[in-house]
Amino acid sequence: MEKLKVLVVDDDPIVRDTLFELLTKVAGCDTETAETGKDGLEKIQNEQFNVVFTDLTMPEMNGIDLIKEVKKINPYLPIVVITGYGSIDNAVNAMKEGATDFITKPFTIDNIIEILNRIKTEPKLIREIGGQPDINLNFLNLALYKKYLSISRLQEVCVELDELYDNKKIYEKVVELGKKLLVTKGVGFLLLEKGDIKIRKSDGEVEKIFLTESNLYSEFLEKGQKVGVFKKSITNLRQICEYHEVLFAPLTINGEIFGGLVFANKTDGSGFNEEDFALAMTFAKKVSLRIENNALYEVFYNNLVNTLRSLVMSIEARDSYTKQHSERVTQYALQIAEIMNLSEDEIDVIRFGGYLHDIGKIGVKDTVLLKPGKLTDEEFEEIKQHSVIGDNILKPIKFFPKERDMIRHHHERYDGRGYPDGLAGEEIPITARILAVADTYDAMTSTRPYRKALEHNVAIEELIRCSGKQFDPIVVSAFLETETGKGNKYNDKNFISC
Numbered sequence: 063m064e065k066l067k068v069l070v071v072d073d074d075p076i077v078r079d080t081l082f083e084l085l086t087k088v089a090g091c092d093t094e095t096a097e098t099g100k101d102g103l104e105k106i107q108n109e110q111f112n113v114v115f116t117d118l119t120m121p122e123m124n125g126i127d128l129i130k131e132v133k134k135i136n137p138y139l140p141i142v143v144i145t146g147y148g149s150i151d152n153a154v155n156a157m158k159e160g161a162t163d164f165i166t167k168p169f170t171i172d173n174i175i176e177i178l179n180r181i182k183t184e185p186k187l188i189r190e191i192g193g194q195p196d197i198n199l200n201f202l203n204l205a206l207y208k209k210y211l212s213i214s215r216l217q218e219v220c221v222e223l224d225e226l227y228d229n230k231k232i233y234e235k236v237v238e239l240g241k242k243l244l245v246t247k248g249v250g251f252l253l254l255e256k257g258d259i260k261i262r263k264s265d266g267e268v269e270k271i272f273l274t275e276s277n278l279y280s281e282f283l284e285k286g287q288k289v290g291v292f293k294k295s296i297t298n299l300r301q302i303c304e305y306h307e308v309l310f311a312p313l314t315i316n317g318e319i320f321g322g323l324v325f326a327n328k329t330d331g332s333g334f335n336e337e338d339f340a341l342a343m344t345f346a347k348k349v350s351l352r353i354e355n356n357a358l359y360e361v362f363y364n365n366l367v368n369t370l371r372s373l374v375m376s377i378e379a380r381d382s383y384t385k386q387h388s389e390r391v392t393q394y395a396l397q398i399a400e401i402m403n404l405s406e407d408e409i410d411v412i413r414f415g416g417y418l419h420d421i422g423k424i425g426v427k428d429t430v431l432l433k434p435g436k437l438t439d440e441e442f443e444e445i446k447q448h449s450v451i452g453d454n455i456l457k458p459i460k461f462f463p464k465e466r467d468m469i470r471h472h473h474e475r476y477d478g479r480g481y482p483d484g485l486a487g488e489e490i491p492i493t494a495r496i497l498a499v500a501d502t503y504d505a506m507t508s509t510r511p512y513r514k515a516l517e518h519n520v521a522i523e524e525l526i527r528c529s530g531k532q533f534d535p536i537v538v539s540a541f542l543e544t545e546t547g548k549g550n551k552y553n554d555k556n557f558i559s560c
């Protein structure tokens with residue numbers, strides 16, 4: 063970068079001398095000074111400067127008048143206004159007249175370097191967007207607008223990424239977001255697997271380049287470069303040579319590279335620039351962090367689930383008749399969910415919540431829970447509390463709102479006469495309506511202290527009898543189609559619920 067020639071115009075000798083010292087000795091500029099606006103203007107008329115620093119209040123010609131005059135001579139000469147603390151209005155007025163920037167007293171060398179860097183960068187920015195160094199404002203506005211667009215895209219992409227908790231879906235989503243962010247024809251998500259680099263997910267032209275040039279990807283990973291671009295021509299089947307440009311950004315956890323993102327060919331045909339590098343790196347860091355967080359969450363989630371399952375097993379161990387009840391109920395409920403085409407999220411709720419549906423029984427006295435004979439009304443009221451207790455056990459853990467709903471409502475009845483809240487029909491979460499059928503079927507077909515297990519057909523008959531009253535008829539109907547529900551005389555029949 064060539065040495066900047068700078069003019070300082072200020073009637074205050076302390077400010078003038080300080081700026082002269084900082085600009086010359088620290089910032090390495092070729093600096094001249096002037097005591098008044100008039101002197102300054104004279105110098106500008108006779109010499110070429112790259113930037114002017116000027117005070118606003120000066121004898122003979124003030125700063126605003128100096129700016130106006132300078133603009134007549136050289137409209138593109140950057141002028142930085144020196145203002146006192148609390149005089150921002152003056153600076154704004156000066157910028158309306160054409161000043162480029164302002165600096166507030168007292169200033170530091172860092173403030174000055176920052177301003178000089180901005181002034182040095184502007185012509186480069188103009189070149190990047192295809193303009194001439196001496197044609198500025200519109201181009202600068204365009205550059206600013208382009209930067210605004212890319213920062214907006216980055217922000218949008220980061221928000222979407224922050225909501226991605228499932229590592230199974232992350233590859234596809236990252237590829238989609240990466241394409242949107244850098245506006246490229248292709249994006250690939252690479253993973254290092256046992257020393258080999260593989261495309262986990264890609265879109266667009268990445269695969270074709272990968273097949274012929276996979277060693278280049280490996281090179282990037284081995285070298286651990288922060289970010290890099292390689293350009294390659296590939297001859298296709300019709301012997302036409304295609305020119306490709308690929309930007310690579312590594313994915314890391316604790317400084318270890320575990321994969322990378324590749325961006326192939328900008329859609330508008332331009333090459334990748336420094337801004338693309340910065341965007342790709344920021345995006346790759348966010349993706350790495352998301353994956354790390356998700357992995358930590360999964361470990362935590364699995365530990366928590368295992369702990370809660372142990373708790374359920376300890377409850378079931380108290381009563382040999384209910385052993386593995388929760389596991390069977392979960393399996394039956396999952397079969398129904400599959401027949402009913404429930405969403406993946408709802409299936410996950412059943413998979414986790416099914417095991418825990420009776421966790422609230424830990425709060426019920428053994429004398430009631432394990433009583434072999436008929437329960438009194440009072441004892442039955444106590445048993446009924448288990449769905450609310452289960453909900454309360456999971457309440458402090460913020461991750462399971464839908465599971466809590468299912469647990470709380472698994473003893474509601476379709477006709478609204480269940481507990482604890484008397485919900486009816488579709489007010490009851492579908493997961494709870496399914497669980498109610500699975501739970502009742504298992505209870506009926508298991509031996510209890512006070513009765514033997516019912517035959518499969520008898521249990522099915524009972525479910526059908528209570529369909530539309532205790533149970534959602536659609537759920538009962540779905541149950542009849544499951545592996546467990548099959549093999550009964552009601553199969554392939556449209557039954558009328560009583």
Ligand SMILES: [Fe+2]
Nearest residue numbers: 419420472473
């Ligand atoms: Fe229950």
